[in-house]
Amino acid sequence: MKPATRLRIVVLVAAVAAVELSCRSGVIGAFTMIAPSQMVVSLWELLASGRLHNDIARTLTAVCIAFGGAVTVGALSGAVIHALPRLRRTADPLLAAYYSVPVFVFYPMFIVMLGLNDRPKIMIGFLYAVAAMTINTLNGLDRVSPVLLKTARMFRMGWASTTLSVVLPSAAPYLFTGVKLAIAYSFIGVVGSEFILSTGGLGYQIGFAYHDFNNKTMYALILFILGVVLIVNMSLHAWEKVLMARRGLQ
Amino acid sequence: MSEAHVVLDGVTRVFARAAQEPLHALGPIDLTLKRGEFFAVVGPSGCGKSTLLDAIAGLSVVTDGVVRIDGQAVAGSVPPGVGVVFQDDASFPWLTVEDNIAFGLRRQGVDGAEVARRVADALSLMGLTDFARAYPAQLSGGMRQRVCIARTLVLQPRLILLDEPFGALDQQTRLLMGDELLNLWRKTGATILLITHALDEAAMLSDRVGVMSARPGRFLEIVETRWPRDRDSTIVSSPEFGAAASRLWTLLRAESLKAMQHQARAQTV
Ligand SMILES: Nc1ncnc2c1ncn2[C@@H]1O[C@H](COP(=O)(O)OP(=O)(O)O)[C@@H](O)[C@H]1O
Ligand SMILES: [Mg+2]
Numbered sequence: 001m002k003p004a005t006r007l008r009i010v011v012l013v014a015a016v017a018a019v020e021l022s023c024r025s026g027v028i029g030a031f032t033m034i035a036p037s038q039m040v041v042s043l044w045e046l047l048a049s050g051r052l053h054n055d056i057a058r059t060l061t062a063v064c065i066a067f068g069g070a071v072t073v074g075a076l077s078g079a080v081i082h083a084l085p086r087l088r089r090t091a092d093p094l095l096a097a098y099y100s101v102p103v104f105v106f107y108p109m110f111i112v113m114l115g116l117n118d119r120p121k122i123m124i125g126f127l128y129a130v131a132a133m134t135i136n137t138l139n140g141l142d143r144v145s146p147v148l149l150k151t152a153r154m155f156r157m158g159w160a161s162t163t164l165s166v167v168l169p170s171a172a173p174y175l176f177t178g179v180k181l182a183i184a185y186s187f188i189g190v191v192g193s194e195f196i197l198s199t200g201g202l203g204y205q206i207g208f209a210y211h212d213f214n215n216k217t218m219y220a221l222i223l224f225i226l227g228v229v230l231i232v233n234m235s236l237h238a239w240e241k242v243l244m245a246r247r248g249l250q
Numbered sequence: 251m252s253e254a255h256v257v258l259d260g261v262t263r264v265f266a267r268a269a270q271e272p273l274h275a276l277g278p279i280d281l282t283l284k285r286g287e288f289f290a291v292v293g294p295s296g297c298g299k300s301t302l303l304d305a306i307a308g309l310s311v312v313t314d315g316v317v318r319i320d321g322q323a324v325a326g327s328v329p330p331g332v333g334v335v336f337q338d339d340a341s342f343p344w345l346t347v348e349d350n351i352a353f354g355l356r357r358q359g360v361d362g363a364e365v366a367r368r369v370a371d372a373l374s375l376m377g378l379t380d381f382a383r384a385y386p387a388q389l390s391g392g393m394r395q396r397v398c399i400a401r402t403l404v405l406q407p408r409l410i411l412l413d414e415p416f417g418a419l420d421q422q423t424r425l426l427m428g429d430e431l432l433n434l435w436r437k438t439g440a441t442i443l444l445i446t447h448a449l450d451e452a453a454m455l456s457d458r459v460g461v462m463s464a465r466p467g468r469f470l471e472i473v474e475t476r477w478p479r480d481r482d483s484t485i486v487s488s489p490e491f492g493a494a495a496s497r498l499w500t501l502l503r504a505e506s507l508k509a510m511q512h513q514a515r516a517q518t519v
Binding site: 145147148150151153154155156157161166169172246247248249 | 304307309327328330332333334336338339340342343344353354357384385386387388402
């Protein structure tokens with residue numbers, strides 16, 4: 001294990017232990033926060049009871065749709081914008097300013113337009129994620145080395161095989177960054193929307209438990225979301241390492 | 251032996267630039283490469299050598315004039331049988347050394363056993379056998395350049411265009427690689443155009459050396475070396491070699507000074 005990894009684990013364990021001690025000794029009151037060990041127990045009970053399977057499935061489905069749409073649309077629009085320099089000059093400042101738009105303000109509008117169902121929150125998740133994918137696709141295409149494109153022409157490769165065998169592998173690290181961000185933003189958009197107004201899902205249940213002074217459920221669900229995001233991130237990280245090893249990078 | 255392979259007729263390249271006057275990089279150039287000859291190009295940096303190579307390979311559309319290979323005009327696409335080694339590192343970072351070298355062969359649909367045989371030959375020729383499974387990121391710049399040379403040479407092109415291919419190599423390796431190139435040239439009978447900034451390399455390897463002027467690049471003079479076909483790097487100790495190299499330097503000295511002054515002026519504005 002690398003020293004940095006070891007240090008990270010030590011810090012994490014120490015922080016959790018400190019919270020555990022503070023809760024157990026009463027420094028943090030039971031109405032504020034329950035002890036981490038109790039969160040785990042509570043989450044276990046929740047999962048075992050099956051009460052939340054529906055909400056979990058609903059949120060994860062919404063995240064998957066938002067993410068899948070954002071990656072597809074983002075990659076395609078990135079490719080189109082890259083291919084058309086005039087569109088590019090118009091689009092660049094808009095893309096740069098995109099993150100200053102609080103997408104959530106459109107949520108009520110989407111509810112009016114799409115109804116109070118899962119579509120508005122998918123829309124918010126999609127909108128948060130699609131710009132990240134577009135920007136990183138553009139970035140990746142910009143970095144395809146001109147000499148590799150010349151090499152493709154030297155090998156007398158057509159448009160399709162150049163794209164497949166030269167452009168895509170060149171842009172892959174940037175596309176990967178786009179995918180990572182798109183997952184994170186889809187989660188934020190969907191769960192955030194569920195908090196604001198929805199008929200179900202994990203964010204909705206956390207909000208419900210909060211208003212119900214049900215700390216046990218609220219913290220169990222927060223832990224659950226953190227766990228899911230952690231697992232997704234670690235899988236992506238592991239995959240990225242595999243991809244880097246396939247280029248002789250460590 | 252004196253049949254024309256590549257003919258350049260008034261080839262000129264002018265780059266259009268945004269908010270600046272157009273840049274006349276090259277020409278007009280008239281040149282004939284005979285089939286099977288080894289032709290070297292030397293010239294001050296920025297004089298248009300790489301631009302010339304792009305034009306011959308069909309990688310660019312010339313502003314004026316025409317390039318003919320085997321009598322066919324080229325423009326905008328690389329004709330079959332032409333292999334290029336670029337000045338910049340063009341190895342594919344996502345492929346191992348052997349997959350890089352096999353890339354063009356596989357594209358041509360050469361069968362697996364034949365690919366393996368030719369890649370193994372190329373690896374040993376370039377001294378890369380121990381690095382067959384390594385990735386470009388794990389190699390030095392000079393080794394990556396050798397990967398690119400191998401990747402082009404395994405295709406057995408009839409016309410080989412090399413743009414400062416030994417630039418990243420040390421002097422000893424450079425001489426040995428020169429010998430390998432001569433061997434391959436004799437064996438295959440290919441026509442070779444070698445761009446180099448090393449005058450000794452040009453004088454030692456080639457039948458003729460084209461000396462280019464500062465930008466816009468034109469041929470000031472074409473120096474004939476008259477080496478026998480079965481030459482190798484040992485000719486560097488002959489008096490004729492010294493005479494050829496010094497002739498090149500005499501021609502280039504004034505042009506290199508001009509190019510340096512160009513650059514100095516460009517930096518002060
Ligand atoms: N795409 C381009 N646009 C504008 N100027 C260019 C372009 N490519 C090359 N040049 C210019 O043309 C001149 C010749 O370049 P090049 O052929 O690369 O020189 P060399 O290979 O002899 O060093 C240089 O001044 C270079 O800056
Ligand atoms: Mg050059």
